[in-house]
Amino acid sequence: xxxxxxxxxxxxxxxxxxxxxxxxxxxxxxxxxxxxxxxxxxxxxxxxxxxxxxxxxxxxxxxxxxxxxxxxxxxxxxxxxxxxxxxxxxxxxxxxxxxxxxxxxxxxxxxxxxxxxxxxxxxxxxxxxxxxxxxxxxxxxxxxxxxxxxxxxxxxxxxxxxxxxxxxxxxxxxxxxxxxxxxxxxxxxxxxxxxxxxxxxxxxxxxxxxxxxxxxxxxxxxxxxxxxxxxxxxxxxxxxxxxxxxxxxxxxxxxxxxxxxxxxxxxxxxxxx
Numbered sequence: 001x002x003x004x005x006x007x008x009x010x011x012x013x014x015x016x017x018x019x020x021x022x023x024x025x026x027x028x029x030x031x032x033x034x035x036x037x038x039x040x041x042x043x044x045x046x047x048x049x050x051x052x053x054x055x056x057x058x059x060x061x062x063x064x065x066x067x068x069x070x071x072x073x074x075x076x077x078x079x080x081x082x083x084x085x086x087x088x089x090x091x092x093x094x095x096x097x098x099x100x101x102x103x104x105x106x107x108x109x110x111x112x113x114x115x116x117x118x119x120x121x122x123x124x125x126x127x128x129x130x131x132x133x134x135x136x137x138x139x140x141x142x143x144x145x146x147x148x149x150x151x152x153x154x155x156x157x158x159x160x161x162x163x164x165x166x167x168x169x170x171x172x173x174x175x176x177x178x179x180x181x182x183x184x185x186x187x188x189x190x191x192x193x194x195x196x197x198x199x200x201x202x203x204x205x206x207x208x209x210x211x212x213x214x215x216x217x218x219x220x221x222x223x224x225x226x227x228x229x230x231x232x233x234x235x236x237x238x239x240x241x242x243x244x245x246x247x248x249x250x251x252x253x254x255x256x257x258x259x260x261x262x263x264x265x266x267x268x269x270x271x272x273x
Contacts, residue, residue: 011051014051016165017147044101107123168222194241
């Protein structure tokens with residue numbers, strides 16, 4: 001387990017899912033530069049700890065496919081427009097990250113080679129190994145799939161140890177804590193609990209995919225400064241969906257180190273003639 005400032009990192013490679021609405025700030029539509037910059041600073045803090053980070057950003061602040069379909073657009077066409085919105089958000093986040101010194105690559109599931117790379121799994125993994133942040137845009141590249149499902153898919157493909165969802169609240173509650181102050185906060189749930197209780201964390205396809213690949217989902221507030229880094233160290237208020245990571249203990253490390261040592265050579269005993 002890696003260490004940062006004397007503390008154990010719980011995860012080495014993670015994927016952060018942010019909704020497009022989280023980038024609006026106080027606006028009713030579009031992008032808020034100050035909010036994008038603040039989120040970029042959060043990612044930089046975690047990147048500085050030595051965590052390999054990749055991101056998926058929704059497009060609801062610009063266009064939401066299902067909303068367009070409800071107004072008469074063909075669902076597939078509406079979803080493609082929504083995918084283009086995620087590319088716009090990804091490019092804005094890339095610009096914010098690189099302005100503060102974090103090398104970033106955008107990979108799109110829909111080929112747009114003039115502005116970003118096409119999605120290639122092995123290339124994305126290599127970017128992460130080189131210490132770059134990778135932003136996956138255009139969802140899965142297919143209509144009828146949400147960016148939540150795209151996040152679970154990319155986390156599985158990248159071999160991420162956790163999928164984090166940055167939201168407006170600090171975890172999962174029995175009800176909306178803004179509307180119901182007496183709502184109970186869950187510290188930990190199973191994937192099955194989320195599906196059976198129909199908790200609105202992510203869509204069912206994303207939860208099922210994460211469960212099949214044994215990827216824990218961590219729900220936390222992206223709006224609290226330093227919260228992303230605290231979650232990486234097992235601190236701060238959040239909800240874990242899945243198994244909670246167990247830090248390695250000292251005695252276990254010493255035993256492992258002892259086992260790794262080669263056996264001492266003994267001098268051969270000469271036999272009698």
